[in-house]
Amino acid sequence: MKQDMIVILDLGSTENTAVARQIRDMGVYSEIHPHDITRSELERLENVKGIILNGGENRVVDGSAVDIDPQLYQCGYPMMAIDHPTAKCDRTFKSVPGKEDLKGFVFDVCQAQANWNMKNFIEDQVELIRKQVGDRKVLLALSGGVDSSVVAAMLIRAIGKQLVCVHVNHGLMRKNESESVIEVFKNQLHANLIYVDATERFLGKLAGVADPERKRKIIGGEFIRVFEEEARKLEGIDFLGQGTIYPDIIESGTKTAKMVKSHHNVGGLPEDLKFELVEPLKQLFKDEVRSCGVELGLPASMVYRQPFPGPGLGVRCLGAITRDRLEAVRESDAILREEFEKAGLDKKVWQYFTVVPDFKSVGVKNNARCFDYMVIIRAINTIDAMSATIERVDWDVLERITDRILKEVEHVCRVCYDMSPKPPATIEFE
Numbered sequence: 001m002k003q004d005m006i007v008i009l010d011l012g013s014t015e016n017t018a019v020a021r022q023i024r025d026m027g028v029y030s031e032i033h034p035h036d037i038t039r040s041e042l043e044r045l046e047n048v049k050g051i052i053l054n055g056g057e058n059r060v061v062d063g064s065a066v067d068i069d070p071q072l073y074q075c076g077y078p079m080m081a082i083d084h085p086t087a088k089c090d091r092t093f094k095s096v097p098g099k100e101d102l103k104g105f106v107f108d109v110c111q112a113q114a115n116w117n118m119k120n121f122i123e124d125q126v127e128l129i130r131k132q133v134g135d136r137k138v139l140l141a142l143s144g145g146v147d148s149s150v151v152a153a154m155l156i157r158a159i160g161k162q163l164v165c166v167h168v169n170h171g172l173m174r175k176n177e178s179e180s181v182i183e184v185f186k187n188q189l190h191a192n193l194i195y196v197d198a199t200e201r202f203l204g205k206l207a208g209v210a211d212p213e214r215k216r217k218i219i220g221g222e223f224i225r226v227f228e229e230e231a232r233k234l235e236g237i238d239f240l241g242q243g244t245i246y247p248d249i250i251e252s253g254t255k256t257a258k259m260v261k262s263h264h265n266v267g268g269l270p271e272d273l274k275f276e277l278v279e280p281l282k283q284l285f286k287d288e289v290r291s292c293g294v295e296l297g298l299p300a301s302m303v304y305r306q307p308f309p310g311p312g313l314g315v316r317c318l319g320a321i322t323r324d325r326l327e328a329v330r331e332s333d334a335i336l337r338e339e340f341e342k343a344g345l346d347k348k349v350w351q352y353f354t355v356v357p358d359f360k361s362v363g364v365k366n367n368a369r370c371f372d373y374m375v376i377i378r379a380i381n382t383i384d385a386m387s388a389t390i391e392r393v394d395w396d397v398l399e400r401i402t403d404r405i406l407k408e409v410e411h412v413c414r415v416c417y418d419m420s421p422k423p424p425a426t427i428e429f430e
């Protein structure tokens with residue numbers, strides 16, 4: 001292993017990730033583990049330089065006191081205890097230890113080297129993946145989203161053609177999205193990539209379904225079935241690659257026992273399809289995942305793309321999906337993205353997309369009355385997607401986008417801008 005590590009043991013703190021981030025910001029790798037880690041589990045971790053016992057209020061979890069296995073004291077690692085009093089008890093306490101205290105512990109006491117960087121991380125992961133997988137095969141659902149793309153790139157670096165990627169196009173992808181997955185992974189990185197165009201199958205299942213929750217369930221369920229069918233056609237696969245990232249496995253609350261839950265998440269596949277998981281990003285925060293992708297050579301457009309919901313354009317073609325409205329969403333979204341990029345807004349705005357409702361309004365085209373659809377533009381900023389504010393898009397930019405949508409997108413005679421913050425509106429419409 002290339003990197004020194006400081007282990008944080010969670011004794012009921014809400015500040016684990018804050019401490020982990022502080023240490024990583026010093027250039028030293030840090031991992032959070034549950035308080036009940038055993039001595040042998042701890043000794044299996046490589047390059048541990050020191051341990052932080054990170055306690056919450058009175059070190060109580062779910063009403064009972066927690067402590068570490070006394071055997072851990074015999075491992076010989078330097079230890080530091082931090083206890084975070086809650087703000088309620090004493091407002092003068094800072095909930096995260098002073099930077100100098102941490103620095104002193106990490107560098108002076110533990111003698112850790114500041115050697116945490118993406119290059120070393122990738123080298124370490126490649127070694128670990130090779131050790132785990134040997135000469136066997138890994139299957140990965142490659143959606144083209146940031147996490148699955150970075151996992152794919154990492155696995156290709158580690159085991160090349162022993163990775164089998166399956167890209168399912170559910171027909172609800174953005175314009176050219178599947179094409180770019182094929183271009184990057186098949187043509188540039190020479191991945192073993194199976195492309196499944198399941199558009200007809202998905203649109204068939206969704207025909208006439210207007211309820212948003214049912215739409216989501218159908219899309220999610222069908223996705224698993226298509227993936228499962230592909231998995232059954234393949235032979236000799238023992239592993240499933242997953243784009244699990246740190247926020248997925250860390251519960252910032254005090255339930256330390258629930259902290260690592262990723263191993264129960266096999267994406268809803270049936271019981272008899274048993275795979276061991278390979279999750280090389282499970283220790284990374286989102287921004288670190290992006291840096292990792294860049295270091296692995298993925299294009300910036302893939303690594304820095306805005307969030308996109310799993311059900312894709314399906315939740316932006318409101319009500320029962322029809323092909324003409326789905327095309328209107330796809331084409332207007334492509335225009336919006338192109339114009340936002342030209343105006344430099346793609347780097348500034350957190351999420352932006354178009355929506356097409358399932359009703360028509362009256363318009364005039366070519367001197368005749370028409371009855372056509374409406375495109376709604378939404379552009380929002382947020383920190384954590386829990387609340388959001390709208391972007392005050394420049395009027396000229398909005399006019400240019402409107403003009404292009406009205407000229408270039410069929411069946412559309414009206415464009416609106418959504419002014420609603422979250423709450424009360426959600427970011428997506430469905």
Ligand code: XMP
Pocket residue numbers: 307308309310311351385422425426427428429
């Ligand atoms: P809402 O609409 O709940 O969205 O304000 C919050 C954020 O979550 C994204 N979103 C999803 N992401 N699968 C995802 O991976 C989904 O089913 C899903 N639904 C919403 C949404 O785009 C926004 O960024």
